[in-house]
Amino acid sequence: MINLNNKIIVITGGNGFLGSEMVREAKQAGATVVSADIVSKKENGVDQFTGDLTEPDTVKALIDYVIEKYGKIDGWVNNAYPRTDDWGSKLPDVSYDSWKSNVDMHMNSYFLCCQQVLEKMKQQGSGSVVNLASIYGFLGADFSLYEGTSMTMPAAYSAIKGGIINLTRYLTSYYGKSGLRINTISPGGIYDNQPEIFVDRYNNKCPTGRMGDKNEIARATNYLLSDYSSYVNGHNLVVDGGWSVI
Numbered sequence: 001m002i003n004l005n006n007k008i009i010v011i012t013g014g015n016g017f018l019g020s021e022m023v024r025e026a027k028q029a030g031a032t033v034v035s036a037d038i039v040s041k042k043e044n045g046v047d048q049f050t051g052d053l054t055e056p057d058t059v060k061a062l063i064d065y066v067i068e069k070y071g072k073i074d075g076w077v078n079n080a081y082p083r084t085d086d087w088g089s090k091l092p093d094v095s096y097d098s099w100k101s102n103v104d105m106h107m108n109s110y111f112l113c114c115q116q117v118l119e120k121m122k123q124q125g126s127g128s129v130v131n132l133a134s135i136y137g138f139l140g141a142d143f144s145l146y147e148g149t150s151m152t153m154p155a156a157y158s159a160i161k162g163g164i165i166n167l168t169r170y171l172t173s174y175y176g177k178s179g180l181r182i183n184t185i186s187p188g189g190i191y192d193n194q195p196e197i198f199v200d201r202y203n204n205k206c207p208t209g210r211m212g213d214k215n216e217i218a219r220a221t222n223y224l225l226s227d228y229s230s231y232v233n234g235h236n237l238v239v240d241g242g243w244s245v246i
Ligand SMILES: NC(=O)c1ccc[n+]([C@@H]2O[C@H](COP(=O)([O-])OP(=O)(O)OC[C@H]3O[C@@H](n4cnc5c(N)ncnc54)[C@H](O)[C@@H]3O)[C@@H](O)[C@H]2O)c1
Pocket: 012, 013, 014, 015, 016, 017, 018, 019, 036, 037, 038, 039, 051, 052, 053, 054, 078, 079, 080, 081, 082, 083, 132, 133, 134, 135, 186, 187, 188, 189, 190, 191
C-alpha cells in the first residue's frame, strides 16, 4: 500500500471537488496535509491555509507557514482551479480580457507556486510536485459530447493545461539533478452529476465504459507524491480509462 508516513503535503484547491478527495486520500496514507484554498472549510485533522494563490505574496506566505510549522515540504499538488465568472462561454463570446485573466490566474499561478516551492525543495534536496492538467491539455475537444447541454470546453483550458504539461517537463529538466520530481496528472472526465445525455455519450466513447471517480485521481496523486514513483519524473500520467488512446 502507498505510504506517505512522515510526509508534509500541501494541496492547493484542497477544498474543491478533486482536492478534498486528495486531502482525504493523502491523510489516509499517513501524510500531514495542508489544504490551501481561497475558500475556508473546517475539517478535523486537516490544516487549512486560506488565501488567493494567484498572488505571489500569498504563495510565499503559505510556504513560510508550512516551513515554520513543520520544517519541510515533501509534496505539493497544484490543483486549484481559479477562473472568471464568464468561464464556459462559447468561443466567439470570449473577450480578450477574459482569456488573459484565465491564463493569468490558472497557468501563471501554477508557475508561481512551482517557482517558489521548488527552490525550497532544492534546499532540502528532495520533493515531489504534482500539477493537475487534463486530457484537453494534449487533445482537441470532442464538441459532439456537449450537444443539447449547456456544457462546453473553453479554449483557454486547452492552452492552460497544455502549457502546464510542458512547463512540468521544463521544470524536470531544470531541477531533476537537485533530487526533485515534477509530474502532471491528466484526468479524463470525472463523474460529478453531469447531464445524463453527456454521461451516456462519454461512457459510450470511453474504452473503460464509464467516467472516472474522483478517488481514482486522488490515488494517482498519492502515487506521484510517494516514494513508489521515485524514478518517475517529467511524466504526464493520463488517468482517463483509455479515452485518449482512440
Ligand atoms: N473535475 C474534473 O473532471 C477535472 C478533469 C480534469 C482536470 N481537472 C483539474 O483538476 C483540478 C481541480 O478541479 P476540480 O474539478 O476539483 O475544481 P473545483 O472548482 O471543484 O475546485 C477547485 C478549488 O480551487 C480553489 N481555488 C480557486 N481559485 C483559487 C485561488 N485563486 N487560490 C486558491 N484556491 C483557489 C476553489 O476554491 C476550489 O476549492 C483543476 O486544475 C482542474 O482543471 C478536473
